[in-house]
Amino acid sequence: MALLEVDNLSIGYYGRNGLTTAVDSVSFTLDRGKTLGFVGESGCGKTTIGMALLRLLPENASVLSGKILFEGQDLLELSPNDMRKIRWKKIAMIFQAAMNALNPVQRVDNQIAEALLTHDPGLDKQAALKKTAELYDMVGIPKNRLRDYPHQYSGGMKQRAIIAMALVCQPVLLIADEPTTALDVIVQDQILKEIRNFQKKLNIAMVFISHDISVVADVCHNIAVMYDGWMVEFGSREEILSSPAHPYTKMLLASNLTLKVGMHTSTSIPEPIIHIERSPDQCPFYHRCPEHAEQCRTDSYKWVTLSSSHRVFCKNVTGGLEPE
Amino acid sequence: MNHTSQPVIKMDRISKIYRPKRSLFGSKPADKIVALNEVSFQINRGEIFGLVGESGSGKTTAGRLMVKLEKADKGRVFLDGQDMTRIRGNMLKAFRARIQMIFQDPYQSLNPQLSIYDTVVEPLIVHHRGDHNGRIEKVAQVLSAVRLTPAEDFFPRYAHELSGGQRQRVAISRAMVLNPDFIVADEPTSMLDATTSYQIFSIISALRDQYHVTFLFITHSLAAANFLCDRIAVIYRGYLVEMGLARQIIRHPTHPYTMALLDALPVYCKDASCKFHNTLLKTPREMPNHDHCPFFPRCRRADLDQCANERPTMLHLSDTHSVACFKAV
């Protein structure tokens, strides 16, 4: 059985203009020890999915439909108390811009130990601090920095401390939302290496959210491409990178800066469009799609299965296996 | 004005030192921070010149020095051959019309209380250019040049109504409205996602082609610099370590730090011809008290004689490629 099974999840936000759908009918599975990457522009719903897995959505958000099955249990059906038992102990999260989440007036090791003690009150303080020191080894911070305050840490160290705080209860699933976005290239590389290491060591499953497909490609076994709340393609890393099927995936890959491409060889990328009215059957990507056809406006949606691990949500794709 | 032979911008042994202020009752202040250390380079007309470095390297300080948001402690800055280091008053104002800047954070670099029109027209008002209708024309023209069309639709809107990418484009059009010779773009895309960044790059390149504006592109990503720039300079802790044509830096990096930057790029950004140079030490060495190569503590290739005791100077490997490393030749 898969560790995480999300089935037809839809989430909306209530604002002054009514209900906006942030996530629309998203389904995926994640096995133990594997990493699934969510990649897409800002506003595509990837962070919302991450927050939904921990049931940390803001007050004006509402789950419109779907199930989140974690170890066989539907998280959406749990009472707040039961959810609290799962949060951080079984599923932990590294939030966006998490380095600002450290309390500036408390020593870092105390903060991490506190996270452990909150979820495991039976433990004593000494044992918690010892565990913190072990985690510092795992994430690569020198032990002599344990007693420092957050402002004494560099950006990379703060992020590592946050990762340590997420791992402190030894969760089985870790959700990482843009964990390396604000960091320099060399630090980013080191942290990604450390993430791969401890993931293997602790056999943690991971949901990795980023707008940068090259980072996702480095860490993830499977990749889900999101656009405007919809999942438009899902496949293994190799399939997405070498044979992308959805025009948006191709666009994302084209806009990724590699050393092979220079300005002179680049292709043009259409503008992002904000809040456009569309009929229910029209593909959300229609207006930006360089390959759109008439049927993209009228035909009903379907997933096209390209292989046992690769599927694409596009009405204009040829080939593919017959759906079961 | 003689455009042809002079480089647009020349930085000559620029140094910038930050000294914490002494308070009357405080204890001894911490040591000074050397942000830039005798940095010299020049940018040619019509170039997009990349300055690549990590946070704390001094790249942003260099950009700010160029637009005179900060004063250099040592060295001189030349614009078109004229010494701009100590100008004031009207000369300074005239200078400002020729050099502009695009800032990193599109969410903070636009005044939230001004409409888009007011934001972009301001340079024209400050420099008394054009009459009312002329200004409207110019603002519309410059907004269209950054692909915010139809331009008039954007006039009455406010920054918080626009996305990050759109805001950055407004910032670019504000920088362009005076037809400057030179624009400093300080990490213009580090707060934007991949597709939006791509568009900003293509806009910058198009502006260079169409309006012959010279750009200094400050970034922490060698991949971005390779994409956009003609020439690249790599800066580490206030020192220039390598400088050359983009393809030279990427294909034939010579300084161990440049190699470390290339190594650190995600696998997907590289191709088969990219080697793994492995020039970074896992644990840094002790920093010696005397003069030494700035990269010495992290350099796997450093030796304990020269690298630990002397500071390397920039050596020319060719007409276009120079590097500051004892181990390079």
Place this chain on the structure above:
Amino acid sequence: MDKRIPKKHARAKRLLSGWAVFRDNLLGKIGLVFLTVFALMAIGSFIPPHIDPMYHPMTGVDPQIYDSTGPSLKHWLGTDFMGRDIFSQLLAGARIAFMVGVSAAFMSIFLGTIIGMISGYMGRWTDTLLMRIADIFMVLPVLLVILILASLFGQLNIWIIVFIISIFKWPGVARVIRAQTLSLKERPFIDAARVVGASHLRIIFRHIMPNVLPLSFLYMTFMVTYAIIVEAALAFLGFGDPGTVSWGMMLQWVWKTGHMFKAPYWLLPPGLCISLITLSFYMLGRAMDDVLDPRLRKEKTVV
């Protein structure tokens, strides 16, 4: 399309969206309702003397009444100890409250905002000098100073009182505006203005001021309440301007003539009015805070 539209379009749009936020704010609506009532009272204060000279708040005396009487058809709130109509005094008091409150508030905000911005933006010696001057003013107790001046120079004119209130209250505003300016100064859009070549003056008035004005307006509402209360206190203590009829003055007359416990129709209205008008200005201030600061608006964005 008429190319001149940009500016007007922008302002109108902003005002409309501001109104929408204000409409949702209950506190603001209540405050506004009360203030409208008081404003109508103030405007209406000109009417009674025209109906009949006996309704003049200061000099009008009912020829048939010689001391304080209760409410009647002729005098809706009754008469004071001299036979003057209380209701028209109440209306006149509203006018004085607005005059004093708004003028004193406006002057102190005007001074405080400008000095605060200049101090915060220019820094160094200018900042030190201005803030030390501010400290001196801030430390002196307003009421005490006015009382001393009144006892030295006799009864003070209402405008002198307004002036003195402003002189003593601008430092509080200046400190707050200065703090806001210090934080704004570091924002990139100020750097951008400098790179464009804007002069210090232009940066202060075109870039800093619009961003601190919301705070100024908020403080203005607090200043209004403070000024009204100070004026009322002075009048009550007998140091007000004897030529004006204010609510504080009315309270003084009640007290001085020994009617405190005998004439509730005379004691309660001015007291209630002072409390209500200050409360309304405060509520208005809170609502304006929501309108003017876009970050306080509750609009969720989707990521």
